[in-house]
Amino acid sequence: MNDEELLDELRAAAAQADPVPDLVLRQARAALATRDLDAELADLAFDSALAAAGAVRAEGDDVRLLSFESPRVSVELQVEYADGRVVLRGLVTGATGNAVIEVAGERHTRPIDDDGWFTAAGLPRGTTRVRVTAADGTTVTTGWAGL
Numbered sequence: 001m002n003d004e005e006l007l008d009e010l011r012a013a014a015a016q017a018d019p020v021p022d023l024v025l026r027q028a029r030a031a032l033a034t035r036d037l038d039a040e041l042a043d044l045a046f047d048s049a050l051a052a053a054g055a056v057r058a059e060g061d062d063v064r065l066l067s068f069e070s071p072r073v074s075v076e077l078q079v080e081y082a083d084g085r086v087v088l089r090g091l092v093t094g095a096t097g098n099a100v101i102e103v104a105g106e107r108h109t110r111p112i113d114d115d116g117w118f119t120a121a122g123l124p125r126g127t128t129r130v131r132v133t134a135a136d137g138t139t140v141t142t143g144w145a146g147l
Helices: 003-017 022-033
Strands: 040-047 063-069 074-082 085-093 095-103 106-111 117-124 127-134 139-142
Touching (some): 085 095, 085 127, 095 117, 106 117
Parallel strands (some): 040 139
Antiparallel strands (some): 040 063, 095 106
8 A cells, every 4th residue: 555545545534534514614615716816805993792792782682783994995784693594784885886795605796775785684604704896996805704
C-alpha cells in the first residue's frame, strides 16, 4: 500500500466516523462561491445584540438592529425571528436596484424600493450578508453577521 492509498483509507474512515456537518459544508461553499474581491466592504457600525449585552431585555424581544457603513452606502437592517426563520427589513442609502441577501448557501434577491427599503421573509437562520450596488456602480457588501 502506498501513501496515497493509505490517505484515501484514512479519509474514508474519518468521514464515516465523524462526518463534517452539512451546515458547515454549505456555509463553506457559500463563502467561497460568493466572494467578490472587488466589492467594497461596509463595516458593522452598530449591533443591538452587542449594545444590549449588559442591559436587561424585555421578555419576547425578538428584534435585532444592525447598521453597516461604507464611504458610498449605509445599510440599516431590522431582523425579526419567528418560528426559527428570519424576517429581514433593510433601509439602504446610496444604492438602488436590488439587495442580494446571502445566507446558508442561498441567495435571495429583493428589489430596493424608491424610498430605499427592501424586505425578505422566511430566511433561514445563519451567517448572513447583504450585497448592493452603489449609485456609481460599485458593489458594496456588508460584513457577515450571524442571524
